[in-house]
Amino acid sequence: MAAHRVICWDCGEEVDDPFVNTCPRCGGLLTVKMDLEPVKEMKPEDLRSTPIGVWRYAPFMPVDPAHKVSIQEGGTPLYTTAALGAEVGVKNTFVKFEGLNPTGSFKDRGMTIGVSRANELGAKVVGCASTGNTSAALAAYAAKAGMKCAVFLPSGKVAMGKLAQALFFGAKVLSIDGNFDDALALARKMSEERKLYLLNSINPYRPEGQKSVLFEIMDQLRYNVPDRIILPVGNAANIWAVYKAITELQEVGWIDKVPMLTGIQAEGASPVAQAFAKSSETFVPEENPETVATAIRIGNPISGRKALKAIYSTGGYATTVTDAEIISAQQLLGRKEGVCVEPASAASVAGLRKLRAEGIIDRDERVVCICTGNGLKDPDTIINNCAPPIKCGNSVADVERALSE
Template sequence: METTAAFRGLTCTECGEAFDAEDAPHRCPDCGGILDATYDYDAIDLTREELESRPFTGMWRYEELLPFTRASCVTMDEGATALVEAPDLADSLGVGRVLIKDEGRNPTGTFKDRGHAVAVTAAVQHGATDIALPSAGNAGQSASAYAARAGLASHVFLPSRSPFVNKAMVNVHGGDMTVVEGRIDDASERYKSEMEGEDWYSTATFETPYRHEGKKTMLYEIIEQLDWEVPDAILYPTGGGVGLIGMHKAATEFRELGLIDELPPMYAAQASGCAPIVKAFEEGNDRHEPWEVPDTICGGIEIPNPGASPLILDAIRESGGGAVATDDDDILDSAVAVAQQTGVEMGATCGAAASGAWELADRGEFDEDDTIVLMNTGAGNKEDDILRSHLMGLGF
């Protein structure tokens, strides 16, 4: 495998056992726990001046903190997305600054591209010919795009409620798509049954150790774009929590390297119709309980049984953040408000970050000079029908 100099392999987040990356491509072979990439940070000589000297052209500028070399990566120049100032939102929240990290500017319109750039690179290095995953929509589209880029076949299992654009683009990229009646759990069950007897490389959430490695680069960029100032809160629309876990890891890495002194508080924003992380956080639990009857229009965060909940809860607690849930109407109103006040086309699901910020502001969580970052993890045109229907329901 063509790995970077400081990459040391994979460590199980449950039992702590360490593995060579070539020997353990997915979950821990001992206990089934989630694997995490590890690095020798003493071997990384990375300064603010060095990073500032590099063109801001994509996430592989952070090669030293990624498992694979830039030369070996499967990439479409993902990353280096805009951090957009939103002064009107800052005024309405009563804070100093609000910025929107606009991940809708990635190749397939979502932050999923960061994760699949690394996961598909891993698949190639393991000699895979096919990748497979279940997805609520965006990850499946991204997987099929990066598989096409790498010359691999892709097998995507989507619930019937997935947005039309995701289904269409899986087809356009040449993916083998299976649409399963029901929700994401139903698609996951079909995926598991189809994986039996197949030699497909999984890029499913936290089955691969590499998707959160790609997504952690969002945090690196935010810190640089803020001239090395750590924001007072980052709100992340949370389903499986891959990006939140990745960004928290990135913050600990930057702190380890002496590039920042403190961790940014991470906030998990969920829909009240499916909020297992919020419930676990508020009850002081270390692990979620599965949400029995998920009910939200926000399919991207309707994850009733997030398997990485201990890592999500650790991240928000260690960082001094929290968790907040808001109703669907508030989420959709917020996505529309962001579009009308800033011009940024926020995905309907991503509106949870904005509505969560307003809820936290109402609770007095923020100070008047705080800097707040909202993660727009997907472009508004991914779910434009949901936003338009919401407006029509309001008489517009």
């Protein structure tokens, strides 16, 4: 396997047991510390003989490619969005569209590394709790690896497009009486009893794959570092993963500037943003989070403290947006740029619009909005917020009349 250590993020203890997800000493979160000495002898162009995607950055990953489980994840487009930029008043706006990953979300990045690690360890059963995208991704990668898969979903809180994927790929789908945090507690108990290999983002290998989105952005911008990167924040592993990638690129000398990491939460599920507003390094969990953006409807984010570290360390920012602002931004992106994202993804664009209006973001900044999932993940929300089909007779005159109205 690639040279690395798993250490406790809180106390620094090195952890040798590959099946634990928290520190046996203090109960803290775990993280991977890579040995990047070999990479320091390389240049970014040395990696470009491999197609763009997660595994182009194998020297930064803690899994031996010999155990790779891949369905060609990553390599998503970075759009230059002139019309969107003009609308919000930030002309140099880019959108990194993660909805074009194989299962339609950024979670595929983490799962290719997570399931590859499970494969490396000889695991036969994998599992996760999920608001939807994680379950869809894990089900697909488990199918590719020939592993059994169990997913724990909060009852009635998962968009149909995501549920359909988990079922389609053959996972055992368990609808849990409770919210996401209840589902995760049950999945963690199963993991602690060694009945499955847990692949939620509490697993330290998951964020390792997710950090590849930052490597790709740098690649696509030819290492011209943007001023700011904006992300939706739910369970908060993604913004931490992006921060970790930034520190690793600094360590190997490939960048000498740090983008301001900016996290956006839905108003009804915003423990990280509320902590930021108080300049706190810890957050208070919310018991009953609620938002139309189901992918970030999480009240007790596993990586919440890590997210705050990422934001503070880069001089970034955090704020909330309303459901109405999320839907408006979703429609703006679709009708100005032809990009269809799910509500949680639109939170980054809604945040850009809000923070520009408040003067937090300057008009001359170069900003990348990461949009995490495809709009077809949640078609009901799209349909419920658009005008219905126009009833029309079967003649040219009927069509002309309908169009004129």
